[in-house]
Amino acid sequence: MFVGRMIQRELRSSWRRLVFFFICIAIGVGAIVTLRSVIHSVRQAFAGEARTLIAADAVISSNREFPAELTTRITARLAEAGAQSTRSVELATMVRGEAAESRTRMVELKAVEDGFPYYGRMTLAGGQPYDFRLLANGGAIVRPELEAQLGLGVGDRIVIGGRSFEIRALLDAEPGRRLGAFSLGPRVFVSMADLEQTTLVSFGSRATHQRLVRVPDAALDALVTALRGDFTDTFARIRSYKAQEDDIGEDFERAENYLSLVGLVIVILGGIGVSSVTRVFVQQKIKAIAVLKCVGARSSQLLAIYLAQVVVLGLLGSLMGVALAWVTVHTVPGLLLRGATPGVTINYGLTPSAVSQGVSIGLAVSLLFAVVPLLDVRHVKPSRLLRDDSVREPRDWWQLAAIAGVAVALVVLTIWQAGSWRIGLVVIVGLLATAGTLHVAGLVMVRAITPLARSRRFAVRHAVLQLARPGSQARIVLLAVGLGSFFIVGVRALQENLLQQFALDVSTEAPDMFLIDVQSDQVDAVRGAIRSVQDAGSPEPRLIPVLRARVTGVEGRELQLERYEDVRERGSLAREYTVTFRPALERNEQVIQGTFWSDAGPADAEVTDVSIEESVALRFGIAPGDLMRFDVLGRPMTARVTSVRRVNWGDSRAGGFMFVFRPGVIDKAPHGAIGFFKGPVDDKARARLQATLVQLAPNVSVIDGREILQAVKGVVGNVTLAVTVVGSLVVMSGLLILIGAVSMTKFRRVYEAAIFKTLGAGRPLMTAVLTVEYGLLGLLAGTIGAGAAVGLTWGISRFALDIPFRALPGLTGGAILATTVLVAVVGVASSWDVLTRKPLGTLRGE
Amino acid sequence: MPADAPGIAMLGDSLTAGLGLDTPDTYPSLIEGRLRAEGIARGVLNAGVSGDTSAGGLRRLPWVMETHPTILLVALGGNDALRGLPVADLRRNLAAIIEGGQQGGALVILAGMEAPPNNGPEYTSAFREVYRDLAREYDVPLIPFLLDGVAGDPALNQVDGIHPNPEGARRVADVVWRALTPHLSRLRSSS
Amino acid sequence: MIALRQVSKVVDSGGHPLTILHPLTLDIAAGRSVSIIGPSGSGKSTLLGLIAGLDAPTTGQIFIDGVDITALSEDALAALRGEKIGFVFQFFHLVPSLTALENIQVPMEIAGRSDAKARAQALLDEVGLHDRGHHYPSQLSGGEQQRVAIARALANDPPLILADEPTGNLDSANGRHILDLLLEVKTRRHVTLVMVTHDPAIAAITDERIVMRDGRSVGEGG
Known part of the structure; x- marks a missing residue:
């Protein structure tokens, strides 16, 4: 009875203080429920369409x-x-x-x-x-x-x-x-x-x-x-x-688990906020707890009261998250995703499984992150009502066991959400490694600024002393805010890198019509026909000469292949390659060995020049200087390898060729061309162009890629939206962590500020101290987080996604600056009452 | 004529190039082997390009004729039919190829193709006529249908139902060889 | 009512043992009022904390109503406090999130009494705050808060009331009222009252005085 009543009474008053707790959970749960529901909806639509598809x-x-x-x-x-x-x-x-x-x-x-x-x-x-x-x-x-x-x-x-x-x-x-x-x-x-x-x-x-x-x-x-x-x-x-459904299902499951993992990260960030809030909450409640113990309440009863509050708030937060998700799902996709998936009607809505997963995760994370700070309730001594002894008990076995239990539960949660042991463990290990790195970096950086404590300026001296003194909250704020900015910069940077990559493929100038089997004597006429119907401002149509060739021998330093039979033993080297010739490099190519010619070679050369693609060089051990023999449409041709090219296959605007020949000799061989260009926007004009081309060169086949390209654009649009939504959620969680972390240090600050004031420090001076202190903290946290994020992005771009890495100095610098300003503002703002409060009340312990 | 001039140049598409087959299993290689067995040490130039149409073959002709083959086997048209290209173009292209081959001093042998029935009776009969008319008009030996006895038989084709398997390619070689036998003396005399 | 046998308290102070209470033996009979008096740091609050079971002695035994509380677990101690001891603190220590009435109800609810609400109202009447039951501590004056605290201390009809400088945070007029209330309650209910104070004038109105100096009892003061 007592426990039940107390829960009720406490909630009546503490919800205001715990509203932040609530928001942390709500945002995380909202993210998970939204992401999962959207994917469920899309998947259901496609699964429903599986019958339509056949x-x-x-x-x-x-x-x-x-x-x-x-x-x-x-x-x-x-x-x-x-x-x-x-x-x-x-x-x-x-x-x-x-x-x-x-x-x-x-x-x-x-x-x-x-x-x-x-x-x-x-x-x-x-x-x-x-x-x-x-x-x-x-x-x-x-x-x-x-x-x-x-x-x-x-x-x-x-x-x-x-x-x-x-x-x-x-x-x-x-x-x-x-x-x-x-x-x-x-x-x-x-x-x-x-x-x-x-x-x-x-x-x-x-x-x-x-x-x-x-x-x-x-x-x-x-x-x-x-x-x-x-x-x-x-x-x-x-x-x-x-x-059909299974094929679709697999893709969606992967996407769902990936996005949910991002959602889980947001919830865990929220969890860090929860943990901070709970710690502050317990600190604020210490006296009440002591009183209750004094009048006969047992530790277990008190623990039950506060755990129950956490559960109730966690549940409410989760439900609020569900509500948030409902609003998001019913507004955002309807506005932005329409028409992204032609032929498939998607009814967006919350799905029961997404809601139940979100709510259970919200509850689990509330409990997991609150339980360790709540265990402090057990250590509150009623004797502190008589004496102000704030001696902290060393962590006991219970608390250590609880921490271990929480860690295990988090791992299980992550694995569940990732839908795979491997990914789950990778995420956890990554998270721990990041936290560890941030922690160590924090220690190092705090030490690095310690000399500033000898500054003549009062504000700087005291700000640094605050950060560097033993037991300061600087490390925990560094960790929390650093982690926050790490995630934000990481997600944003990855997003930029990814979207940049997509943008190349689906830019409005990207070719959407393709020609095959254009004969060399038809090239000019075909080009003219295309130009005459293309919309103004469209890029010049590209017609690339192509011909077939086989490698029949190699005379190199490493590789000696005398006869075609020897080449055949090298597997794919013997296949029929489509090759081209041109006087210059394309935009998507770079020479990594040797030199590329800059003009056409002599037409009567016995040995012409050829440039090979990187993978040919690596796989077959062919290098510049080696001689290669080709069978070009039944005739032998010898070429010297003069360079090795790296081709960015992701940028298909200029095609990609394993072998590029120097013009001069090979262009005398019969060759056709393939073409790609941006067709007119108007459907009728496109149909007319097809008809014209058929008449002009009946052997040419025209492939209209607009449908596919539009589908790809739709998908890219959705990915962009999803990543942006996730990115903003991460930013919000980071803010929450920051506020939570600052409020954690506040109670100490209130007391210290009161003492300073009685000693004659005015409000401007105190504001200066706080600004410098939090600004420094923000600068350190931002630098650490952004630095780690740049490392992460580089790693993922290079090894996981295989896309070129761009450093994005603007984003990184901006993030550090924003973190600094934000921490300073939040720090000073949330300490505003510290600055304005009359010192006597504080010192009297009111 | 250069010393290494091929005995026969085979201007064709994937059927000649031997798509899906190892080189020794392609019909040009089999013909080369039979020539050797007959004591004729003349090479066979495989000028087959997968996917090539009669239009492409015409553009490649000069390149092939530069090797001065004694016999030019023209085996094109399958891709024209698969893509439904106009029969009139096929006729024009093949005629130009035959003329070019003859002007280059080669004995031209024309290998006929059939368009599949699904192209419609008008197309298939017009398509068939092209080969007969040209053979008559230019007085060149005609193989009525390169895939005679092979097309449509699952036992002789790869799973795609278009390209002969090794056994099918042997049958094609038989068909081609029958057409070649009357002209082997040319290869002997000029070797 | 209260019996201390060779009770001492030694704490660790920067690595050195510091005796804040030297071995002390004393008895307080039921129904008496006793003040513990002495200057700051003399060990008087420590003594009160030990009697209340809020703190554990380094040596010795403490009996409340014949029960050796030094042998009890934390939870048993809490139950004993709920049942036998009422507290009044210098800084009131009301639970800020609860109304006056609820603050009084809490000890009874913990003890599992079903008439908590009615009784809490009766106690409020007894301390003269009939109509302030729904106010929160922050809405009450210091004197009013202390009255609520006294009502709370009486909630479970404890035989023993412990007060730590109950007037220390009040002006003299309010202090006087609180003191009167405490003595009146003590007399009416026949409870034992132990009160820590540094004010000899306040100490003078109790039946007995224990004078503390440097962690030792220096006898009956006067």
Whole structure:
């Protein structure tokens, strides 16, 4: 009864003091719940779309016609499982308008039956609803590109496989088509019955035969297993939507665990804040505790009272975190993530598992970080009511055991959140190493500034004395704030580095149309055609000469390969390489050995020059000066290696080649070109360009990468948003830690300030002392944290992400400055009452 | 004519280059082996480039003709069909290749290809006609279908269903050899 | 009521043992009022802390109502204090987060009494603060706070009241009122009162006096 009542009464008064506790937990939990929920939502959407992606529960497919006995077998199996099925065939074929003079185009034909699709829906231009009757009896639904290329529209007739079809609608999107799949031409839908009246499917046809299956979920796995057994010796395959889901699931799980780990780090930062607050709280409560002990309360009762408060506050904080997450999830993604995932509708919302995980972590962290300082309750002696003996008991076994227990629990928590032993341990070890480094660095730096204590200035002298005296809170503040700024700078720097990398790939100037198989005599005409339709300000289209070559021999200092058979033994050195030639380096290349030529070489040289890529040099031991023999389209050619290049493969704007030849000799060999350029924004202009190019150079294939690029941009946008949100959360947690740490030192300061004041120090002087003290502390903490973060970023960029490291001096310097100012401001501000309070009250112990 | 001029140059695509096969298993290598067995010590130049169309082959012709082959085997068109490129272009390109080969002093042998039925009857028959017409027009020996007896047989093709496996390549070599036999004397006389 | 047998206290002071209470034997009979008087540092507060079981003696035994409290565990001591001893401190030491009424309720709740609230109100009436029950300590004057503290000390009807300079933080008028209240309570309830003070005038009004100097009892002062 006593315990229960006291919890109630204490909460009534202490919540104000513990509101900060509450916020620490709320932010951490909010971060975890938000991150997990968003990922859950996206994942659920994609998993729901897994059926849409294949338009069925399962798809049986074969690149041959199903033999009769197999068809019987399949039909029996489907009947057994209570499944429905519908057939479809995909093949590439030629289409032309009905008029004799019409152009002919290759299209990707898909023939379906009534019933297609089981999941997802066909979207037609102009919002027209799809109905199988549009296809029945000689109907066709075509993509708008075909309309543009053949100059035909709805109502016109086209010839496919010798049969006439009427274009009845234009297709926007279809279920079951993979985004960005290489396509030979625009999509055309016809009915299965009509296709069967043509000879398109016969011996030697290249077609994919499918059976889309709809089956009750309970029977799905058994059906898939049974059919898979039946298919062992055939070309037929079966794939259920679950396999699709698993592929998607794995990626998301990784992302979820990674982001949650960041969330956990935020909670742990919050936990450090909790620990500071609790320590201060217990210090403030010491007298009350002594009184309660004096009137008969047992230590265990008091511990129960305060632990229960922590649990209640932890729970409230967690719930507040959930509320925060709810607000975030319902506002931010809706505003910013829309359209990032074409074809998939995502309903963002909190998921029960994210909420329960968040709340349990919030509770666990509240308890874990509060329990050690709370154990001090046991050491409060009621005798201190008579005498002011603040003798601190040495840590007892209970407390040591508690610390060990807390550490183990944190490790378990981290491993749980990371979803892997390895990553969990790496994070913990990393965290400990960082804390250890920060601690040692703190000690060293405090020692380094100690000579300032001889300063003539009162403020500086006393500020330094405060920091350097034994038992000062400087080390704990350094650790906490240092850790905070470490995380913030680390996350921000990684973010900058990562996003910079992405920005290269998806900048608005990035090429989004690609050409293959341009013949050398077509290059100029193709370039002209592109230029004439490109939007103003678009970069010049790039057409890079390419040709195929094989290495047939090497005469080097290390490597001697006489014959082609010797080369073959070197594995991939014998493969057919695509090579190019040019007079200068590209932007994404740098020479790391030898020198690159600056002009074309003589056309009659017996030995030409070649530059090799770094990995060729490393793997095969080839170095500048070595001679290499190539078979270029059936003719031998000898080249001397004159340089080794490093290629930044992440920057694909200029392509990447293992072998680059000096112009002069090799350019006499027949070569084609590949091209990439930024196509016009307008869809019609793009279609027109395709049509023009086809007419101009029919052998050229145009690949439009805009869909893929837009998807990538969407993903990058989401990553940017996620990282920014996480980064801001980390900044907030860091601030909380700072406030917590400063408040930890405050009670001592109040007393000391009172003494100084009675000794004649005025408020300006006291403010100066505090400003210098906290400013110094901030400077040290910022330097340590930012320094460690730069190290971390370098390590991760270099070894984990394999992206070039950029030092970001602006960010680092800014972070140190911000930490300094922030600590000084927070320190002085939270000590404001110290400065304004009348000293007598403080000294009397009121 | 240079001393190391090849007996036969084979201007083709992945079927000639031997995609997915070890070099000794490709049909040009097998032909070279059969020539040796016949006592003809003339090389076979494999001028096959994977993915190449008749347009690409035409651009590569001068480079190949610089080696002055005695016989030029033209085995192109498969990729034109797979990509649905216009038959008229195929005809123009192949005609130019045959003319170029003949002007370079080589005996041109034309290897025919078939477009798969899914391209549609108009395309496949027009495609087939190109080879027959050209053979007649330029009076060059014609192999009616390079993959005769091989195409569409799972036992003779790789899993992609397009490229012959080693056994399939031997059958292709048989087909090519049958077409070559009447002209072996040319290789003997000029060696 | 209280019996001390050869009780001493030695503390460690910068590595040297410092005797703050020399072996002392004394008896205080039930129902008496006793003041412990002496200058600052004479050991009088130490003596009070030992009697209250707030501190453990280095040697000797202390009996409260015949129970040797030096043999009790922390928790047993706490229970004994709750039941047998009421405290009044110089700085009041009310729990700031609790109202006056609640401060008085706490010891009874700890002891598990069910009539805590009603009794607390009665005690408030007894110390003359009938209508201040819902005020927090910070809203009360020093004298009022000390009255609440006295009411709290009486909560569980303890036979013994220990007071540490109960008037030391009050002006003389308020001090006088508190002293009167303490003596009145003592008489009415027949409790034993032990009070630490440095003021001979205050000491004079108790039945007995123990005079401390340099950690020794120097006899009955006067």
